[in-house]
Amino acid sequence: MSSVTGTSGTSAASQSSDSGNPSANLTDVSQLQNNFISLMVAQIQYQDPTNPVDSTQFVNQYSQLSQVKSLENLNTIQKNSLVLADNLQNLSAAGLVGHQVMVSADSLQLDSAVVGGQAQLEHASSTTTLQLTSAATGEVSEVALGPQDAGSVSFSIDPQALGLAPGKYSVAIKTSSGETPKVEIGGKVSHVRVSNNGPVLEVDGVGTVPFYNIVEFGSSAA
Template sequence: MSQINAAGSALGGSYSIEERVSAAVDVSEATQLENNFIALMVAQIQNQDPTNPVDSTEFLNQYATLSQVKSLENMSTLTKSNLVLLDNLQTLTAAGLVGQEVKVTADQVQLGDAPVKGQINLEFAAGKTVLSLTDSRGVTIDIELGSQAAGAVPFELDAEKLGLAPGSYRIEVVTDSGEYPSVELAGRVSNVRVSSEGPVLDVAGIGSVPFYNITEFGQSQL
């Protein structure tokens, strides 16, 4: 590539094809680099020593490298466009969920006047299933769900019946089979916010939930 650069210095300010191309159209860096290379290659061919011409294989190898750079740039641009499209589709989908019931995976629950419904999905049957709620002070309340077969296990959390104060609780489930299944909570979407990480839904009884935490929508509440 040193020969190409040397030839470029011989062109002078009056012979700058790449500058005329850049002024005519708005091209990418890879395209400008390709145009520069072609201009310099032509200049080198014109100014090479006829008795000791440059090996054409070198030109081909260099041009192949530049073609790969341009292809990578095109792939990068396409990937960015797809990510923007996906983000827009997620936002539109999330906006359409306002007022609807959704299920989301959660490790926090907001208990208030209204009961919160949910379910756990057991992969294995369990002789003992315990749902634990931990408040902001670190006090844990265990709710026995008894023996359960593998599959979906519905439950309902009513703060008044459980004698719990309204507030935020950490929620988890432990079984005697050693399984720690995730918890799905159901709630109505009241608002959708757009953040740098994608749409965030405000779900009754749960709080702010990222769009990717939704496990089901378009169905009736549990």
């Protein structure tokens, strides 16, 4: 009897919680716990004296109910933590407006301004080349960076000196070792937009960049 009553009460409470509020509702859990205790007392009071109910059933069911309440509490704490983390990330991203950042990118938007960047080499390279491919024409332009030791390699792209027309270009670095490091482009954050996937930054010279693509902050990213 007690087993059927406990299962039915839990199912009803779950349906009520799902239809009324998709988040954890501690009030419903507490009410369910109070109802269970009341039913347990009533069942003990009106049980057949010649065939008493096994008390271990009550203990097991109450233990399960307590576990449900603990899980609901944990679920609520986790959801609040995620909301707090999202808010902190949005505030951090908003504070970058007007500041220089270095972002990981495989393309950039060129006009007449010089664009700076860098790459991190794991191996030394006797011949290092920066390749720019026009999205409009497919034409490939190369900038020789010379021999490079392992570590940070800085470069600058002057569209006018290179004779590059304004537009979008894919960018990559080729090395004699066969390594293809990620390209990092520096630019100023013009504004930040909040999306379902987190903050999205508009970086001059790069375009739209997710917040997690930032690899460096501060003046050294200029």
